[in-house]
Amino acid sequence: MTGKSSMHDTLLVTGGAGFIGSNFVLSCRKSTPFSVVNLDLLTYAGNPANFSELDGDGRYAFVRGDICDAGLVAGLLDEHRPRAVVHFAAESHVDRSIVSPEAFIRTNVYGTFTLLEQARLYWMGLSEADRAAFRFLHVSTDEVYGTLDADEPAFCETTPYAPNSPYAASKAGSDHLARAYFHTYKMPVLTTNCSNNYGPFQFPEKLIPLMILNALEGKPLPVYGDGKNVRDWLFVEDHCAAIFTVLGKGKPGETYNIGGNSERANMDVVTTICDLVDELRPPCAGSERRQLITYVKDRPGHDRRYAIDATKIMRELGWKPAEKFESGLRKTVEWYLGHPKWVESVRTGAYREWIARNYAERLKI
Numbered sequence: 001m002t003g004k005s006s007m008h009d010t011l012l013v014t015g016g017a018g019f020i021g022s023n024f025v026l027s028c029r030k031s032t033p034f035s036v037v038n039l040d041l042l043t044y045a046g047n048p049a050n051f052s053e054l055d056g057d058g059r060y061a062f063v064r065g066d067i068c069d070a071g072l073v074a075g076l077l078d079e080h081r082p083r084a085v086v087h088f089a090a091e092s093h094v095d096r097s098i099v100s101p102e103a104f105i106r107t108n109v110y111g112t113f114t115l116l117e118q119a120r121l122y123w124m125g126l127s128e129a130d131r132a133a134f135r136f137l138h139v140s141t142d143e144v145y146g147t148l149d150a151d152e153p154a155f156c157e158t159t160p161y162a163p164n165s166p167y168a169a170s171k172a173g174s175d176h177l178a179r180a181y182f183h184t185y186k187m188p189v190l191t192t193n194c195s196n197n198y199g200p201f202q203f204p205e206k207l208i209p210l211m212i213l214n215a216l217e218g219k220p221l222p223v224y225g226d227g228k229n230v231r232d233w234l235f236v237e238d239h240c241a242a243i244f245t246v247l248g249k250g251k252p253g254e255t256y257n258i259g260g261n262s263e264r265a266n267m268d269v270v271t272t273i274c275d276l277v278d279e280l281r282p283p284c285a286g287s288e289r290r291q292l293i294t295y296v297k298d299r300p301g302h303d304r305r306y307a308i309d310a311t312k313i314m315r316e317l318g319w320k321p322a323e324k325f326e327s328g329l330r331k332t333v334e335w336y337l338g339h340p341k342w343v344e345s346v347r348t349g350a351y352r353e354w355i356a357r358n359y360a361e362r363l364k365i
């Protein structure tokens with residue numbers, strides 16, 4: 001023993017006020033014995049209102065702060081003695097990384113380094129038993145693998161990295177650091193690479209919530225390029241279940257690909273959303289939402305197809321996605337239609353400025 005107190009049943013979650021982090025924190029407090037300390041800078045993508053149902057929960061603490069702040073991270077680790085760090089915090093939107101890449105390098109690369117390094121210093125001071133039980137789970141993306149042609153096999157854990165956007169490159173850099181901390185220091189690091197998520201609390205700059213809200217409000221539905229780019233969609237609750245599985249059963253030093261086995265072309269996703277919104281909020285005759293679909297100028301370097309081969313996590317750890325894309329999309333549309341106050345609260349002036357900036361040029365085709 002080192003004289004320090006031992007680890008507690010606490011998770012230090014970073015970026016827990018964002019889309020996936022919020023779903024993870026809520027499900028953690030509902031369905032596990034873990035306490036949660038949520039460290040989040042509350043950038044435009046973070047929303048503390050996601051946690052109103054945890055008001056008065058003595059096993060949940062929110063800390064507004066930056067993962068690049070080594071002193072803050074060290075203090076939180078020392079005070080709360082977590083048994084795991086679950087690292088979601090990131091700049092996460094490809095379009096923003098094309099317009100302003102610097103924040104992506106800072107948070108995704110330097111921020112991940114800062115967390116890894118402070119976690120290593122904390123971990124080295126633990127007892128041998130606690131050192132063996134500690135986990136650092138780094139949440140990453142399938143975008144690090146680059147793009148697939150229509151007939152290529154899905155990404156597996158051994159697919160070479162070939163990131164194409166500044167976002168993907170910054171996540172690839174963070175994955176390499178996570179890998180190095182296991183190989184060099186033997187810190188028990190796990191990495192998950194996940195496909196596109198959808199579900200409640202997703203910031204409406206991403207495809208699915210943007211299309212739901214624009215369809216509801218009768219605004220154009222901007223489809224990039226020919227609309228045939230393919231993503232492999234995963235319901236966010238399935239992603240959270242996979243993260244719990246990897247935390248509990250994953251082998252330190254390993255990476256696990258997580259996917260929904262639901263490849264869909266963007267145009268198919270958008271038309272399905274139109275039909276769901278028409279069904280749930282019937283339009284006047286002749287104003288069906290599909291008419292709002294507008295082809296716009298493509299994203300530079302737009303990856304054609306992502307697809308995940310999740311055989312490893314399914315075979316070795318026993319996880320599989322529970323939600324079918326069509327039922328998950330219906331739940332998601334219903335959630336956005338049922339939470340107008342949440343939607344209003346995230347569409348601040350900064351959001352409107354981003355939408356105007358991102359789509360102004362694209363619409364000129």
Ligand code: NAD
Binds near residue numbers: 020046065088092197
């Ligand atoms: P998000 O953009 O919705 O949330 C990111 C959160 O991180 C926000 O709450 C933000 O305030 C916080 N944050 C940003 N910079 C910070 C900093 N410097 N310090 C502390 N907090 C900071 O992102 P998301 O969609 O929930 O993604 C979470 C993680 O999952 C990311 O690492 C992302 O790369 C990964 N991922 C996302 C998807 C997806 O489809 N959304 C798919 C695969 C992997």
Ligand code: TYD
Binds near residue numbers: 205231
């Ligand atoms: P997005 O949700 O930004 O996720 P990612 O780029 O990480 O896959 O985009 C999903 C797909 O939808 C991608 O192929 C780009 C496309 N897209 C549009 O066609 N129009 C839009 O307005 C947005 C935001 C995305």
